Amino acid sequence: MKNFPIVKSRRLRSTPYTDRIEAQGVSSYTVYNHMLLPASFKSLEADYHHLKKFVQVWDVAAERQVEIKGKDSAKLVQLMTCRDLSKSKIGKCYYAPLIDQEGLLVNDPIINKLAEDRWWLSIADSDVIFFAKGLAAGHKFEVEIKEPNVNILAIQGPLSDDLMEKVFGEEIRKLKFFNFKYFDFKGKKYFIARSGWSKQSGFEVYVEDDSAGQDLYDYLFEYGKEFNVKAGCPNLIERIESALLSYGNDFDNRDNPFEANFDKFINLDTNVNYLGKEKLKKIKQEGIKRKLMGVKIDHNKIDMYCEKTLLDDNNNIVGFVRSATYSPTFKKVIGIAMINKPYWNSKHQFKIDIDEKIFLGTVCDLPFI
Amino acid sequence: MKNFPIVKSRRLRSTPYTDRIEAQGVSSYTVYNHMLLPASFKSLEADYHHLKKFVQVWDVAAERQVEIKGKDSAKLVQLMTCRDLSKSKIGKCYYAPLIDQEGLLVNDPIINKLAEDRWWLSIADSDVIFFAKGLAAGHKFEVEIKEPNVNILAIQGPLSDDLMEKVFGEEIRKLKFFNFKYFDFKGKKYFIARSGWSKQSGFEVYVEDDSAGQDLYDYLFEYGKEFNVKAGCPNLIERIESALLSYGNDFDNRDNPFEANFDKFINLDTNVNYLGKEKLKKIKQEGIKRKLMGVKIDHNKIDMYCEKTLLDDNNNIVGFVRSATYSPTFKKVIGIAMINKPYWNSKHQFKIDIDEKIFLGTVCDLPFI
Numbered sequence: 117m118k119n120f121p122i123v124k125s126r127r128l129r130s131t132p133y134t135d136r137i138e139a140q141g142v143s144s145y146t147v148y149n150h151m152l153l154p155a156s157f158k159s160l161e162a163d164y165h166h167l168k169k170f171v172q173v174w175d176v177a178a179e180r181q182v183e184i185k186g187k188d189s190a191k192l193v194q195l196m197t198c199r200d201l202s203k204s205k206i207g208k209c210y211y212a213p214l215i216d217q218e219g220l221l222v223n224d225p226i227i228n229k230l231a232e233d234r235w236w237l238s239i240a241d242s243d244v245i246f247f248a249k250g251l252a253a254g255h256k257f258e259v260e261i262k263e264p265n266v267n268i269l270a271i272q273g274p275l276s277d278d279l280m281e282k283v284f285g286e287e288i289r290k291l292k293f294f295n296f297k298y299f300d301f302k303g304k305k306y307f308i309a310r311s312g313w314s315k316q317s318g319f320e321v322y323v324e325d326d327s328a329g330q331d332l333y334d335y336l337f338e339y340g341k342e343f344n345v346k347a348g349c350p351n352l353i354e355r356i357e358s359a360l361l362s363y364g365n366d367f368d369n370r371d372n373p374f375e376a377n378f379d380k381f382i383n384l385d386t387n388v389n390y391l392g393k394e395k396l397k398k399i400k401q402e403g404i405k406r407k408l409m410g411v412k413i414d415h416n417k418i419d420m421y422c423e424k425t426l427l428d429d430n431n432n433i434v435g436f437v438r439s440a441t442y443s444p445t446f447k448k449v450i451g452i453a454m455i456n457k458p459y460w461n462s463k464h465q466f467k468i469d470i471d472e473k474i475f476l477g478t479v480c481d482l483p484f485i
Numbered sequence: 486m487k488n489f490p491i492v493k494s495r496r497l498r499s500t501p502y503t504d505r506i507e508a509q510g511v512s513s514y515t516v517y518n519h520m521l522l523p524a525s526f527k528s529l530e531a532d533y534h535h536l537k538k539f540v541q542v543w544d545v546a547a548e549r550q551v552e553i554k555g556k557d558s559a560k561l562v563q564l565m566t567c568r569d570l571s572k573s574k575i576g577k578c579y580y581a582p583l584i585d586q587e588g589l590l591v592n593d594p595i596i597n598k599l600a601e602d603r604w605w606l607s608i609a610d611s612d613v614i615f616f617a618k619g620l621a622a623g624h625k626f627e628v629e630i631k632e633p634n635v636n637i638l639a640i641q642g643p644l645s646d647d648l649m650e651k652v653f654g655e656e657i658r659k660l661k662f663f664n665f666k667y668f669d670f671k672g673k674k675y676f677i678a679r680s681g682w683s684k685q686s687g688f689e690v691y692v693e694d695d696s697a698g699q700d701l702y703d704y705l706f707e708y709g710k711e712f713n714v715k716a717g718c719p720n721l722i723e724r725i726e727s728a729l730l731s732y733g734n735d736f737d738n739r740d741n742p743f744e745a746n747f748d749k750f751i752n753l754d755t756n757v758n759y760l761g762k763e764k765l766k767k768i769k770q771e772g773i774k775r776k777l778m779g780v781k782i783d784h785n786k787i788d789m790y791c792e793k794t795l796l797d798d799n800n801n802i803v804g805f806v807r808s809a810t811y812s813p814t815f816k817k818v819i820g821i822a823m824i825n826k827p828y829w830n831s832k833h834q835f836k837i838d839i840d841e842k843i844f845l846g847t848v849c850d851l852p853f854i
Contacts, residue, residue, distance in 0.1 A: 120490060121488035121491070121513045122490070122514060122515065122516075123514065123515045124788070125734055125789060125790060125808070126733070126789060126790065128515065128790075130790050138487065144490045144491070146497065147497065147516035216615075216622070242519075244615070246585075246612055246616035247618065248619065249619065250615065250618065250620040251622060251623050252619075253586045253623060253760055254619060254622060363496075364519060369614070369632075421495065421497075421503075439494070
């Protein structure tokens with residue numbers, strides 16, 4: 117696949133860390149929420165091995181926040197998600213699929229409950245702010261909705277606890293998964309959650325003050341030398357191996373949350389009111405005809421820029437692979453694919469065309485084992 | 486400015502023409518509505534000179550459509566825009582700023598009226614579909630909202646009438662600006678509007694059938710040889726010289742439509758109901774304190790990836806330039822800037838830092854003269 121340069125403009129927003137990640141050697145970008153998101157530094161595979169062994173600092177400012185506050189904020193947030201938030205607690209993060217009236221997926225943010233009447237939706241790549249504004253206007257909710265100036269730094273990797281303890285003190289080790297708290301460093305307060313878009317453990321610092329974030333970025337590299345800290349970013353190999361789904365890649369507004377395996381975040385037997393609830397009940401009753409599964413392909417290379425069709429021996433459609441990469445762990449191409457029901461049995465073999473050659477693969481459960 | 490490759494993925498959607506534009510020599514991309522949009526072919530300046538003299542075919546599939554149809558579709562479309570559409574006619578295109586409840590800009594689509602109960606909003610770079618879905622759900626409107634599979638080819642440049650006549654017949658010359666009609670070619674029907682994101686005149690073909698679009702693409706190059714047809718794309722130099730505004734670059738959801746000079750598309754004395762109407766009345770009454778204007782800078786080069794600050798002699802803020810480029814016509818850098826009220830007098834000079842050197846410039850009216 118030929119490389120094409122990305123043309124920068126104000127519309128593809130830079131972050132407070134862009135100068136720093138370019139100095140650190142970022143080697144490619146993607147665009148996410150109208151913002152530059154680094155996609156690789158040394159190489160996808162070198163970054164992957166480093167992430168699994170040491171600690172990395174990620175500029176993930178592109179995970180934008182939608183702030184919803186005011187009297188009706190809890191009602192609006194609940195209206196957007198099929199996850200029952202009625203027992204949600206301040207200081208906790210909730211992974212929550214957002215659903216439209218048709219029962220289709222709009223986004224899969226982490227919802228941070230800052231107060232009973234103040235929420236941050238840390239979003240994937242779609243303009244949730246306009247969905248929220250439309251709903252609020254239509255329902256005449258008393259809410260304020262905005263995108264605050266929050267630019268996340270993620271600290272990810274098995275040595276992330278060590279680095280974060282050195283910067284913020286040992287208290288940070290006690291922070292539980294999907295909880296957040298404010299921590300001090302050099303007289304500044306930082307909102308820190310134990311979360312992040314890898315399964316290598318880590319933290320996300322929701323930076324509200326650009327210069328405090330830039331200082332922290334520099335300190336993390338200064339303090340992190342002994343842990344072999346490097347600049348990194350969400351890593352395609354690691355995230356597919358870990359089966360972390362990506363809105364726009366693995367699922368989108370044409371898919372429902374059952375098809376995307378979000379079952380445990382769908383509460384149908386609840387009194388709370390949310391969009392698409394009746395549709396979801398109907399979908400559940402009728403049963404889905406396709407769902408996201410894993411695939412393993414006997415090849416060492418794949419470039420993805422649209423879905424690729426999977427066929428059986430009779431050229432019937434098995435499904436469509438939506439994200440894929442070579443996995444150094446499985447020594448194969450692995451991917452996430454929307455698989456039609458007759459092929460859910462994980463022993464099915466399929467054919468796939470990669471660069472005009474046919475390769476064989478099998479369907480498997482997620483997460484990969 | 487260093488070049489960085491863009492990493493392709495399904496999330497940054499390819500178009501039915503991507504293979505063709507890569508064969509034609511696209512040399513850079515931007516991302517627009519989660520889709521690849523070509524940004525240059527030979528070079529920005531070579532493309533510019535060709536566009537002003539001959540005819541180009543553009544892959545602007547990234548101008549996505551939001552289709553709104555059904556009983557309440559006219560009500561929903563009107564609710565989103567401050568332009569009075571009560572006298573709108575089928576077969577016409579309406580440039581219409583979309584506004585939220587705060588009176589802030591959401592997008593600036595061209596609204597195509599296909600039927601009294603069927604509309605296509607041809608959008609700039611924000612997810613209008615979720616704004617529409619939120620409003621429809623909140624208001625319990627009877628509408629269907631979707632993104633249809635429409636992938637626009639634009640034919641732009643002074644020879645576009647000649648090329649289009651050769652393909653679709655002389656009838657197409659009679660198509661008036663911002664009108665659309667269906668035209669036949671080789672047994673297929675094509676929805677064609679006289680419109681496009683340049684001031685060099687031209688057409689946009691709203692292609693609903695991928696393979697018909699690919700055929701048309703190839704025919705346009707075959708038939709266009711005598712007109713020196715080339716592949717092109719929205720051109721930064723041409724669009725700034727022509728003062729065509731870009732959502733996300735020149736204005737965004739923090740700006741109101743008066744600040745963006747949309748006065749002639751704002752109908753306050755109307756009975757139609759739209760979002761933010763009272764806010765806009767208040768803004769008009771109080772008067773705005775900043776607005777988009779032109780700037781000319783005595784230099785031959787500028788890279789933009791965020792706003793740049795303009796200062797007066799006492800280091801007070803004159804405004805912020807949001808888009809800019811070197812103009813071969815004016816032999817200067819020209820740009821579009823949000824200028825504070827005390828500096829609206831077009832004789833004001835300002836200072837600007839470009840690559841750590843100070844240059845001088847002046848504020849001017851739009852369009853540039």
